[in-house]
Structures are given as C-alpha cells and as structure tokens.
Amino acid sequence: MTDLVKSPLAPAAFPALPEIAGVSKRVARARYKNWNRCDLTFVTLDAGTSVAGVFTTSKCPSPEVEWCRSALPMGTARAVVVNAGNSNAFTGNRGRAAVEAIAARVAGHLGCQPSEVFVSSTGVIGVPLPIDKAEAGLDAAFSAPECSWEDAAATIMTTDTFTKGATAQAVIGGQTVNIAGIVKGSGMIAPDMATMLGFIFTDAAVEPAFLQQMLSAANRKSFSSITVDSDTSTSDTVLAFATGKAGNVPLSAYDDAGADAFQAALTAICLDLAHQVVRDGEGASKFIAVTVEGAVSDDSAHRIALSIANSPLVKTAIAGEDANWGRVVMAVGKAGEPAERDRLAIRFGATQVARDGLAVEGYDEAPVAAHLKGKEIEIGVELGLGNGRATVWTCDLTHGYISINADYRS
Secondary structure, X not given: OOOOOOOOOOOOOOOOOOOOOXXXXXXXXXXXXXOOOOOEEEEEEEEEEEEEEEEOOOOOOOHHHHHHHHHHHHOEEEEEEEEEXXXXXXXXXXXXXHHHHHHHHHHHHHOOOHHHEEEEEEEEOOOOOOHXXXXXXXXXXXXXXXXXXXXXXXXXXXXXXXXXXXXXXXXXXXXXXXXXXXXXXOOOOOOOOOOOEEEEEEOOOEOHHHHHHHHHHHHHOOHHHEOOOOOOOOOOEEEEEEOOOOOOOOEOOOOOOOHHHHHHHHHHHHHHHHHHHHHOOOOOOOEEEEEEEEEOOHHHHHHHHHHHHOOHHHHHHHHOXXXXXXXXXXXXXXXXXXXXXXXXXXXXXXXXXXEOOEEOOOOOHHHHHHHHHOOEEEEEEEOOOOOEEEEEEEEXXXXXXXXXXXXXXX
16 A cells, blocks of 8 residues: 555644543554554453443444444443454454454453453455464563553554544543543545544443443434545444543433533544544545535434535535535435425535525625635535534545555555
8 A cells, every 4th residue: 555645634733642540552563464563452441441332334344343242231341452454344254253362362361251352453354354463463462561542543543644532521520530532534434333443431430321322422423424435334433431440420321410511521522533534534635514404304404414425526526626516406406305496505614605596696706716725614505494403524535535545455
C-alpha cells in the first residue's frame, strides 16, 4: 500500500488524554503484514470493569464481532486485544479458532475467563489471522512497557492518516470522572453502526445494563450518523469499559444523580471521535454537515440526510466546489421518504439557493462559491412537512479515494 498523506482536515495534534484508573495499555508487533510498525494493542482492565458494545449490522460479520456479541451479556471485561492489518473476516473455522486462541491465551495470563477478553481485528478480508503470530504478539505485549494513548491509537490504524482520540469529564454525586476514547476509521464507513473500531474507557462506576443503554444512545447521535462511502465493514465495533475506580455510587438509571452529565460527556466523546473518522475519510478534502429539517419524523430526516450524504454526485460536486443543488433534490427524491417538491428548500452555508420547489430568484452566488472553497461545508434541507430533524456528517469524494482503495491489498 502506498504511503498516505495526512488528511488536510486532521486536528492540529492528538489531544492530551488522561490516564484512566484500572486501565493499562501496551502495544507489540505481531507482524500481521509486512510492515515495520506495531500492529497489536493490548489493554488490561481491573476486575469488576463493566462493558458495553455496539457492532456492525453486516450479515457477514467477523468472528471477532460474533465473539464480542456472545461475551457481552456477561457484563464484565478484563482485557481487549486489537489486531491491525488483518480483519480475520470471512475466514471460517480458522478465523474462529484464532479468536478463541487469543482469548484463551489472555485469560491464562490474567487468570480470568475467556469471555472477559474482547477481541477486534481490522484490515484485509478473507485471510485467516495466523494463530502463531497472534500468540507471539501477545507474549510480546504481556512483557511490554505501558504505552501512551497515542501509541495505542496509532497501532490500530490501517488506512488512517492520523491518530484519533477524545476526552471528557463529568461530575457524578460530587465526584469528577474521566472518559478517554480512541478510534480508527477512514474508509468502509457507513452508519450501521458507523466506525471501524472504537474503544472508550472511564473510571466511573456504571452498571453494565445502563452502560449499554447509554452507549447505544450515544451511538445513534454519532457513529450511526456518519458516512464516508456508504460501505459497512464486517468488523465495526465500539466498546465502552467502566472500571469504577472513581468511587462514585454506581449509575444504574437516568434518574441517578449525575447520569445526565455522564450521558452528555459520553455522547460528546463519541461525536468527536465520529467526526474525526469523517475528517480522515479516504481522500477527503472537505468535511460536510448535512442537516434535514421539517421531515415527518426524526428517523425520516435521518434517512433523507443519509441519501444526500451518500450520493456520489453530491459528494463529487462538493469536491469540485460546484453548488449543484439539483443533485441534492435528486438525493431527497430517491430516499423513499415523504417529501413534497413544492415545499422543498435548500441552502449551502447560510445562503438559500432554492425554495418552494424553485431556484431562489436572483440569489447571490458569491457567498455560496466562497463557502464551497472552504473545508467546512454545510448543506441544509427544509421539507416543510413536520418537526423531524437530523444531521449526518460526511466528506467529499475525490480521486484520492480511488487511489487508496485501488492499492489497498498491495
């Protein structure tokens, strides 16, 4: 694969993430690909850590996804292992055996149950994960020194051009709790749920069932509201771990003191990470927010926004800085949701370009052209049918996307 140039939409630097009590991070080289870098992240969690997760809706999920789904109802976690360079998807019994071997080896090392070990992999589909390399990589990780958050984030990357992390705090019953998260993702991003791999850690005490409820709510507003290319990975996983080391009274319901604050902080981290995935969209040069209002429901608005955000014609028009609002009309019309042509209004940035099913007579193109030359683009649609509203974030579609994916296995 060719060397990748850092996205022009990347943040200035990796953020300063706090250490999370009860969490230890290490990286190692399993050499899943012929590259000179770490490709295995190993995180240990203190006993009593709660876990929650959301996963791909793909009907062809990886054995790692199936393993995590089956382990999740137990509600506790002691470790997570993340492999980069090989997704281990569509690999049959050999793939399942690799996941079982990883979980067994970590469980033996930590003295826990295999079901408390969560495993994720990302990379090329169809190549079984080599068990010998996995076990050797784990052995190296077991004795490795603790690493930084950025090292852990860098190790799980594939076509990413920058490391991605986010942090937030909340106050629960007078106790400040910390949350830190890392994510990888750049292509094969569509909202079902929409990231490649994401891992969120907090020292808050949260009951597993409630942590699941909160993560699912945060996911709907973040990872399930982004798209790069409309393709859903076989491996998409977001896991959240709560060690309880902050000492707060465990959260178990939304009427608990501090639950709303924790939900807001968790959602903010998920949205920050999701936006970073879009900003690193393969070949991206522009970050696009598509907001649909006046739909018959929020769900309907969401589906229409996705239709616009996933349209290659819309995305290429933005790449070419062309305010071709007719393509937005097309995308609204094909969404299969209630819409009335003669109530439709469209804006680029703050400038209304169409209203009541017609172009706005005499609208000034200068501010539209200026807006489209920027890196942050807004497309707004008003349907005039109800109170439904949704925002979806995407990026433009450039020649860079083709170059990256044409080279992916080389």
